[in-house]
Amino acid sequence: IIDPEKGSSCQRSATFCPTGAISKFTDKDGTFGVEHFPGDCVKCRCCADICPQQALTLSDEVFAVDLLSGAVERYEMKPLVHPVDDPHQIWRTMKDLLGCDQVYER
Structure with missing residues (x-):
């Protein structure tokens, strides 16, 4: 059971599913999320x-x-707060996750 309202739209469940029971999808209109094959x-x-x-x-x-x-x-899933095409997406996400500005990138 997946609660898309509770999730962060990261789609990690699909990335790490070893059987492919959960997979990512993106429609032409920009709608995205995961599909579950029980x-x-x-x-x-x-x-x-x-x-x-x-x-x-x-x-x-x-x-x-x-x-x-x-x-x-x-x-x-709901749109990502920091879009994937943002070159600083990982940095901004970690900053939000940690709740501080003391995140540095190399």
Whole structure:
């Protein structure tokens, strides 16, 4: 279960999912987020462990109809505070995360 309101739109869960049960998507209109394929999930917890906002919860209830039909859960995310095309995106994100200006880049 993914709570997109609680998340930071980082998509780390998709980056670190070893099975591809969670993957990134970006539509032509700029909408982006993650898609979850319950049938591919092996409950390794990588997604929940890597999420800094604890926006993912693993459920023991998986419905057979979802597995057999190849259901896909689509979660749209809010725009990033610091866009990826900003050359100082990592620095600005760390500054916000740490809550101080004492972040230096080389």
